[in-house]
Amino acid sequence: MLKNYIKISLKVLTRRKFFTFISLFAISFTLIILMVVTAVFDHIFGPHSPETKTDRALGVYAVKYEGPDAISTGPAGYGFLNRYVKTLPGVENVTIFSVFETTYTFREGEKVKLFLKRTDGNFWDIFDFRFLEGAPYTADDEKNGNFVAVINQATRDKVFGGESAVGKTLEIDGQRFRIAGVVANVPFLRFASFSDVWAPISTNKTASYRNQNLRGEFQALVLAKNKSDLPAIREEFKTRLANVEFPDTKQFNKAFGGLDTTFEQASRNIIPSSNFESQPGKLLAVIVLFMVLFMILPTINLVNINVSRILERAGEIGVRKAFGASSWTLVGQFIVENVVLTLLGGLLGLIGSLLVLDAISRSNLIPYSEFQMNYRIFTYGLTLALFFGVFSGVYPAWKMSRLHPVDALKGGVR
């Protein structure tokens, strides 16, 4: 039976080529947009190298302090993280690293802009960087304030002409670093791990960062032993935040924040909240709302086309009805036909999104970003295509099934 329906639907598709073209265009275009958006989200929030342990990692990316007259929001200070995050019990590992800053190096009179991130030694254990040559610096390097650095592939290409760089010297911001290793490029949007150059925190120009008890330019990432430990660690940090010791309570006396996944962090920044709560649910709702709003127009368009197409087949419906086909059978048939159409459109959409993603990656709009298709995005796209097909087919099918056989045989509707 199903085979028959599919056969009929393919026949119908070739009959009115203009309509088929419109439907396929609408479906594939809509899916391209939705899949590209999803791929970008996956690129930012999904587990990708070097941030592969996202399921059991949480970060302190920003904190907020409130006082009688002042508010201060942003990355935390080193002293704060060292005292309240580094010492969290029951975790596997904690790393503290700075927010990347812009620096320059000069090569043959040309300025090369490089992002610099200062990290501790644990950074290299928590993130899975792919080393092309050399090795990371260690906790000892950090302790002793050794001027060693890890650079990415792009920096090696720009500064050392692509030749092996380990052991060579890189001068940035008036400081000279010996290069210990070269890693593959990290996408710009993975802001926890991203940089061009990584160097030990202790190479900071002054040691004043150690006294930053509240705000500063540092972030921390906590790696739990198990995913199940996360709620307890979050709770513990909340308690610690409530008991932060303030150097001057007239200035600030309340701290807000929390341990976040990257998506929760994004929601903390985007969705305003008086207590600086992270509201991932709300952010997700906003995103879904936008996607639904975007899908309304293509759906109505598809419904419209389907209604027209179906009325054209009034004669066929009349015959089937006259020979005893129930309304439900007809609805089923039409939905199957529609799903076949949308799956076809889904296939085109998949090819289209691969092309678009490739174009965005090549355009270098976002440094080092390789947007890729993977099974998560593909499954999502497939689900959407199916949903689209069923949804846009229901109303026309219902309308068709209510057709009276006599009217239908006459070939018209009132």
Next chain:
Amino acid sequence: MIKHMIKLVWNRKRVNILIMIEIFFSFIVLFAAILGGVFYIDNYLKPIGFEYQNVWRIGISDNQNREESVASETSRNNEPAQPGSPQAVNSKAETVRQLAIAVREFPEVEEVSFATIAPYSNSTMESAMDGDGVPIRFGVDIVSDDFQKALGLQVVLGRWFSREDDGQQYQPVVINQLMARELFGDSDPIGKEPRRPKKGPDKEQSNEPPRRIVGVISDFRKDGEYAASENFMFRRITIDDKMEKTPNNMLIKVRPGATAALEERLIKRLQNSARNFSFEIEPLSKMREEMNLIRLAPVIAGGLIAAFLMIMVAMGLTGVLWQNVTQRTREIGLRRAKGATKNKIYQQILGELVIISTFGLAIGIIIVSQFQILKVIDFISLRVYVMSMIISVILIYALTVLCGLYPSRMATKIHPAEALHYE
């Protein structure tokens, strides 16, 4: 005639309501895209109030209290400099003074000035004034006396900061024309001392000297060409012992034709003058490109998506109308047999379409106007809003009529004999 057509539309309400909904949503999508476009074009045509050519930004960081760089004006006022000791402050002012001297020594450098926030940068400072109980919000920058010359700001009333402001009982401020008009209407703002709000995060501090307006500039749109014109205020910074923290930016004007080689020499020189400091250097023209790209990208992406949606709607609508005409062969044939000309048929099909679009558009306009009435998007002026609405309405009518042309031509080709043959 119109009444009759409305009746015809009503008779086929099931099909027509779907078309109407489609037109309604098309209008919303098109309007959003066009609003973005018109808003940017409108902004682009207005002067930004400063010259970015040959101006370079040198970011200065003393690696001590970097956390304050993006703080709001209020919190900055209340946070003491981190080390706190007056000696540290003094030496910092001395270092900054040395830096300015070092940069001035370069023959290619024409002007040297300091600013807390650089144009085309991502940081902003905001504050508010009390305007009869309602806070009037504005952007703030704290700059040195040479800032006006380095960036070519146009003073239209009064004067820019100068030595005569030293040691006065007031804090001199310069505002832009927009803010002068909002605060004082047509009366002369020079010498006035507007108050800060009594409460809220921007409330007046007890020990704060009054702010006196000494001059008005044409405008200063910090975020550049595509940003809307907003209220703006400049406060004065002097590099002296009272300086609380290092200004974050040195803005220098260089001779035309200066290259990266000069950047390298400047940076080396600065690093030698202050070992504990970090420096960034970037021409404003480069920052402008980046800022404009960030601002344009979403509008271009939105425009492309809207354009594709419109193509999709156009094709869908053509298909649906075509189908409608085929269905109404008998009706049209009968009219032709009773003596209606081809033109009349044309008019009927297109007329019906225009009526459906008008209904769809009417709902769209009512809904879209609510955003402006309820002040949801208040940074967009009424003029831009209305203009975008008119353009969208015209485009939607054009689109629907264009889609109706081919199907209605088909309708006129229906031969009466053939059509009536059905019955």
